[in-house]
Amino acid sequence: MPLLDITNPAVIIFLIENYEKENRLRLNWIHKHREQIQQAATLNREPTNYFETDVIAHNMIAGMATTTRDHIVSGYNRRKTPLRDAVFVPGVKDLRHGHSIVDVGLGDPKDDSRLKRPDDDLSIDPIMRPVDPKVNKIIYKPRPEFGKNKYLETRSKTWPEKKYYFSECSNWDYGWRMKDSSLRQKPMYGRCWHLHRAVRTRVGPKPDPPYYKSSDPPGPTKIVNI
Template identity: 60%
Template sequence: MPLLDITRPEIILVLNEAYDKEKRLRSYWVSKHTEKIQKAATLTREPTNYYEEDVMKHTMIAGMATITRDHKVATRNRRKVPLRDAKSIPGIESLRHKHSIINLGAGTAKEDPRLARPNTDLSPDPVMRPVDAKTKKILFKPKPHFGKEKYLHMRAKILPENRYYLPECMSWDYGWRMKDSKTLGKAEYGRNWVLHKTLQDRVGPTTDPAHYRSPMLVTEPRRLVMI
């Protein structure tokens, strides 16, 4: 809604009438509730002459018992010898045994030299597979035909299992390494569900092609013989 032009004479008259009406209503409300306003503004209880510091002091004194109790418990705990983190853990060399990417069969040291590490190296395995050098060069070329957006667009065309060693989020569990599934291939002796495929097709059911029609046979009409 556009703002009103308060310089126009007709707008000024409307505003003056609204201001006068609001002023009359306010005066009427104050005159009607004068007794209630005076009663609410008058102090009817005995004054205590408390200051803000007095209220805070009262709250602090009420909590002193808890502070004393906790201080005694803390004193007893401070007498105990604190536990220190061990500098070495027995068996630390075998933590990566049969749990690395090479042992899981997800990658080889020939494809990624970063995986060729001794068992005593406890640094985490790389998350992403090596990027192709040709694809990586797209990042260092000028826009708009190259750059980060073009690089991400090219990377999105690659299957997730060819970009990462392991699924990095729960949504990747569906469709991860689908090529390894045995149920993707067509059954050798399975039925061909033509009607089912037709109903689920994007364009819906269509007519049969011309070569599906039976040939037309030209024959003479039969004659009925009356006996």
């Protein structure tokens, strides 16, 4: 919106008329609400002599009836016998009963002596499985054929599910204990599967199709007479 040209006589007349109209409306409003404005400005009201404690006490008295009612109801409910959903309510000492590593079939006390614990033992279950004694001896043999580096290299080739009882990170969720699944099947596109299918097929192994071979380079080609 362009700015008004205050040097224009028509604009000057327009502004003066609007200023006078606004002043007239303000005076009318003040004259109409003169008594309310004077009462609010002078605070000529009837004194109540209320203190802050009086206001708090008024709110407390209003809630005393509710407090009394709740006290009577709670006293009646405390005398009731609580309903039990089951005859036996398990406690902390029963948490491991039926849910330990041995009970769910993830470990055997014969292989890991740490799993031989009573039911009232609430210590934390072991995280890692015991190391194979043959692999454990590598770290104590001389280098360079054995030693720490050879031990770590051998351990890195072991599957995580053979080293841990549970999946310790989200990266292990994919493929964790896949052999236990009833839906597991042999890969149909692996090298061993192709070799097995070629040997067991009725016609025996055959060469690759022609479209698997690279095309002939441009130029004269050899023509084989049949």
